[in-house]
Amino acid sequence: MNKILVNERLKRVAETFGTPVLVMDLNIVKANYEKLIDNVRNSRVYYAVKANSHIEILKLLRDLGSYFDVASRPEIEKLLSIGVEPERMSFGNTIKKTKDISFAYNNGIRMFAVDSEMEIEKIADNAPGSDIYVRISTNGMEDDADWPLTRKFGTSVDHAIKLVKYAVDLELNPIGVSFHVGSQNYNPDNWRVAIREVSVVFEEARKMGIDMYMVNTGGGMPVKYSRNIPSVEEISEVINKAIVDYIGENTLVVLEPGRSMVGSAGAMVTSVILRSKKGEENWVYTDAGIFHGLTETIQNIRYEVEVIGRELEEKGKFVLAGPTCDSVDVMYYDIELAKNVTIDDLIVLYNTGAYTTEYSTNFNGIEPPKVVFEEIFVKEPLTEEV
Amino acid sequence: MNKILVNERLKRVAETFGTPVLVMDLNIVKANYEKLIDNVRNSRVYYAVKANSHIEILKLLRDLGSYFDVASRPEIEKLLSIGVEPERMSFGNTIKKTKDISFAYNNGIRMFAVDSEMEIEKIADNAPGSDIYVRISTNGMEDDADWPLTRKFGTSVDHAIKLVKYAVDLELNPIGVSFHVGSQNYNPDNWRVAIREVSVVFEEARKMGIDMYMVNTGGGMPVKYSRNIPSVEEISEVINKAIVDYIGENTLVVLEPGRSMVGSAGAMVTSVILRSKKGEENWVYTDAGIFHGLTETIQNIRYEVEVIGRELEEKGKFVLAGPTCDSVDVMYYDIELAKNVTIDDLIVLYNTGAYTTEYSTNFNGIEPPKVVFEEIFVKEPLTEEV
Structure with missing residues (x-):
């Protein structure tokens, strides 16, 4: 160019x-989407709407078959208004307003992120029987990221196991675990380490008779600003191998790109x-x-x-x-x-x-x-x- | 209470x-306005619209007889839309779009802030014959402020004197000098020191045959959050005394409160x-x-x-x-x-x-x-x- x-x-x-x-050039968004889907095995892209919620971007991704990670009721409304089905949305914010959970549930959304007991209770009360996934924190790995996210979001592996159990007690359906290596992360090995952590939660859940099938690798794939970055291909290879090595090859891999998409x-x-x-x-x-x-x-x-x-x-x-x-x-x-x-x-x-x-x-x-x-x-x- | x-x-x-x-309680805005006007001698309040541009606040201050410090064309339009006369506005941003200067001039505004040659040229070209005032920086004083403003705004006393001369060369009308001790400043003596600096510019201008009459003391009066603050009365007393001691008692004192007003x-x-x-x-x-x-x-x-x-x-x-x-x-x-x-x-x-x-x-x-x-x-x- x-x-x-x-x-x-x-x-x-x-x-x-x-x-x-x-x-904005939509050709590049399309190319970024396709590159991700092509490189990560058995994956679904849930676009992080918060990165750029312009309606033209959402329409393009709708037509490409993308899923969507939403943070609030207005984001859900925007997607519904352009005909995105609720089955293609995940309410990925771990800090949801109770009435936004009700709104999401009444509009057909059944997938929610959690990292605390109270959030599970809110979902059990307002979105009974829904799928949930637990967000773990990735201490240490974020030294390689421009924007660490750990302190505010996610929880320990031990606590995540308790939350999986608690969700079952409240008749929710735990489907997997999510993590986020931090926005703009430069070290591919961090994804491997995070997936190994996830496998501990899967293992313990299995012992409790709970079969989970989804690993949500969050966002964090870097965009080239001034310094060099690992390629999508490189990071994908690490993810693919770690999923097979630690979790199992039929695992559904959820990606939540924002920055790397737009x-x-x-x-x-x-x-x-x-x-x-x-x-x-x-x-x-x-x-x-x-x-x-x-x-x-x-x-x-x-x-x-x-x-x-x-x-x-x-x-x-x-x-x-x-x-x-x-x-x-x-x-x-x-x-x-x-x-x-x-x-x-x-x-x-x-x-x-x-x-x-x-x-x-x-x-x-x-x-x-x-x-x-x-x-x-x-x-x-x-x-x-x- | x-x-x-x-x-x-x-x-x-x-x-x-x-x-x-x-x-928001408009009674408090009114009380804050009156306290300022009552305490600073020979003063005019130019409310810094950027602090809170809600139309109800602007209407109240319009009715109280306030003047307004504006930062952009949309702020000017908002004031014009509620009948504020252009004579009551000062375009106090030292970084104005050229076409915003034209817009202001064509709508009757004749008062502009400057701190650089290029800004004077833009005003001479697009608002010929207007009043200008030069913003000086207040190095050192801002150690007592929560938000220092010096590095980005204002210039040295020596350079300010050159700018006054340059403005006259370009047939503009220098009316005075402004400063800003930094937002949320806790030390009243800083206003005295700043006014003493201003007096040097006045003096040198007088030697060139330019009679200025306005000192703009900016904003910076603190609001009580968690720590104790000097009162408006205390700061006003310092300003009143310094104006008489260093500049002259007929000086017009312009105040640009934002935080301390709302x-x-x-x-x-x-x-x-x-x-x-x-x-x-x-x-x-x-x-x-x-x-x-x-x-x-x-x-x-x-x-x-x-x-x-x-x-x-x-x-x-x-x-x-x-x-x-x-x-x-x-x-x-x-x-x-x-x-x-x-x-x-x-x-x-x-x-x-x-x-x-x-x-x-x-x-x-x-x-x-x-x-x-x-x-x-x-x-x-x-x-x-x-």
Whole structure:
């Protein structure tokens, strides 16, 4: 993929629709979906709607036969409104409102995540007889992830076994175990270790006469930002082998990709609205910032960034900041941009299809970025080497 | 004010409207406005709309005769739509879109903030002949503030003097200097030091034949969360004295309160949706979190928190977290709550009228808190001693 060619296309979109604009290419979403399904044996993709809930993405995945991981009632309603059957939804948030559980159950959803006694009680009361799966935490493995999720979510293997038993006592149907190695995890072996942990819960359940059949490997497959990542093929191979080695080859493998499904399908185009010098620092301010889609920049995410039309010019060091009256609204304090970048230049941030517009606010009265669907990348997302 | 009585009122609102709900009392906004105007000599309040842009608050302040500090075109449009005259608006963001400057100018706004050459050029081109004021930074003073603003905003005194000259060269009208001691600043002497800095710019401008008359003291007056704060009276006295000592008694003092105008006028009521034990930690999850109004908890803001109906019960240590599938969504890792807090209890966070709903997202498909106006506090906000 030629970066200058992609950037010219992005420029045309920005000129037509204004900035900030998130340009999404559905071809890439489709390719990402197919790559996952092709590589992980006996798998189902439950797309994590929270990563990017735009209706066009949901419709595409509906047509591809995807399943969906939902976090709240509004997400369920959105999927029902486009004809996704409740059998294709899993209510994967371990912190559900009681009335949302009722709503889900009354609309046919029968699959729920749990990691605590109280959540099991809520489901037993409001969604009797449903399938549940227990989320275990993956202590230690998340050192390789950009966003660990362990402390808030999941429980120990020992406690998970108790929860499986408790669910049966309350006449629920435990079908398996889920884990999440942390968002944007760089070490494939973590999936193997997690699946080995899962196998302990399966084993103990079997001893209690409970036959489970599903391993939910969560999300966490990384998207290429600035550093190199293991490929989907590599991680899939580890998952496939670990499932056979530790659980059994007929196990249903549930995947919950969010970032790895839509991240590489999007590019955010912003305009430079001011350049100024502060002491020795050169500051560039754009019309999108951390309150308008670029939230993850203040965590660990280093997007690849380029000034459109200045790809071949000499670079310099800059501070890149957003447009609001808030000092937190700074994306990067040390980024390389074309030295002569100036007002009205377009700056593109690649691989911004996930967890961008979903985090947008209207802070300072400024509206979230528009979302436009265009065939920008044609067949594959932009990678550095081409 | 009796806390239990206030909480009973909040409970009725929550039962009527559902949770999460931000309950705002306009009496408190009015009292805060009047206290400021009464205490700072020769002053005008430009309310920082970004703190809480709810139309009811804007209408109240319109009727009280307030001026408004705006950050973007949508904020201007909102004020125009309720009949606020452009003469009562200051475009105080130092990072404005060029076309927003045109829009402001074409609608009669003539007052703009600057801290860089390029911003002056944009205003000279798109709002010719307008009043400008230069924002200086307040290095060092912000050690006493919860949210320093210096690195992104403002410039040195020496550079400010150059900018005043540059504005005159481009036929703009420099009327004064602004500063901001940082949001939630605890040391009144910082205002004195800042005004002394401002006086240097005034002096040098006078030598160039430019007579300025306005000092914009920004925001930064603190709201009482958990620690003690200096009173509005105390800070006002410092400002009044410094203006006379360093600038001159006929100086117009512009105030840009946001937090100190609306913070104490609001209380956020959330419901407990899950309680669980993770290892040794007790976790309580509510239906609002950092993506749904409680964003500032992950910065330095420690709201006072209470479980309604359990005010007099024994307390214990908890982790307080929000409802989304995101590990960042944790408000406090070490908070005291009633030991027996459980599902469906209402938890109130006081002094949440500023910078809460403005930061809300729809992440996880979950809607922002509702906003309801009720006479909750009657005459004054809740303080600890009563």
